[in-house]
Amino acid sequence: MEQYDILIIGAGPAGMTAAIYGQRAGYRTLILEEAVLGGQIANTPEVENYPAVGKISGVELGMNLYNQVLEQGAQVEFDGVVSAQLAGPLKTLTTQSGKVYTARAVIIANGAKRRKLGIPGEEAYAGRGVSYCATCDGGFFKGKSTVVVGGGNTALEDALYLANLCTQVHLIHRRDTFRGGKVLVDAVLARENIQVHYDTVPVEVVSADGQKVSGLTVRNVKTGAQELLEAQGVFVAVGLAPDNQLFAGQIELDPAGYIAAGEDCKTNLEGVFAAGDTRTKTVRQIVTAAGDGAVAAAEAGNYLMRQ
Ligand code: NAP
DSSP states (O other), X not given: OEEOSEEEEOOSHHHHHHHHHHHHTTOXXXXXXXXXXXXXXXXXXXXXXXXXXXSBXXXXXXXXXXXXXXXXXXXXXXXXXXEEEXXXXXXXXXXXXXXXXXXXXEEEOOOEEEOOOOOTTTTTTBTTTEESOHHHHXXXXXXXXEEEEOSSHHHHHHHHHHHTTOSEEEEEOSSSSOSSOHHHHHHHHTOTTEEEETTEEEEEEEOSSSSSOOEEEEEETTTOOEEEEEOSEEEEOOOEEEOOGGGBTTBOBOTTSSBOOOTTOBOSSTTEEEOGGGBSOSOOOHHHHHHHHHHHHHHHHHHHHHO
């Protein structure tokens, strides 16, 4: 059993910022990360709205944060948390590898996951043409045709990223106005090899050979007309969903499944804080996640001082 002052779940911008602040305040801090460094930003080709940084790839921003975490003396273990005992003064986290960690404060910064479409063929062809990460998988579709589903900033960014690699990109959105920002919308509309299909929803992922994706059947919601968009890749970018089942029953969640914590990042349990995309909030951006990380670490410090 290893003991720390603050345990952080998740090495995205929220968790890594919390580690920098926690360790700098003199608390022995460890981050436990189940997958990749950076969380959602690892899937972001270009970040242009993080203050003072200018244009940077999500991977590079994540690496910079990681190096800063290590420079401050905080630790990072790539080992997912499989169970959490969060009530009472001493919290316990158990990881995939069977290690047990304890601390008096826990910051949950596990982010959110990409939402699924729930249409026929999606699950069957996941990894065989259906993808949830354009920057991870886009390279497999060089010189091919792809479809991006969604109308938010992620879908717009994914379409632009794929347009640099693919002969044609179909962008399908269920309404006639995008949710994403004007800069990205204008960039998408200016690209000749991106074909936008408004008022269009996905119906079924199709495979001609039963092995890999050959297209996506879509339906126009206004006319009811169905068509098959021929494509080798289908990129799903229909938003994020929380992944907080692990904490259900201990930590109060909102009706959508996000952790019910306000701007002070405090949860219903003493000594447990939530930072970044995982908590109830209106603006989910890298800078707001980092802001949460600082707040959660400061609140954790205040809590530890009172113990
Ligand atoms: P989002 O903003 O929630 O957008 C999800 C999109 O998917 C919406 O257009 C939505 O349509 C559509 N959608 C949802 N469910 C669908 C379904 N079942 N079938 C078809 N379409 C569906 O999610 P996101 O784009 O992943 O972005 C998440 C957050 O990260 C947002 O706050 C976003 O601003 C932020 N982000 C920011 C940047 C940036 O600033 N550069 C980049 C990426 C992400 P409706 O519009 O009709 O609801």
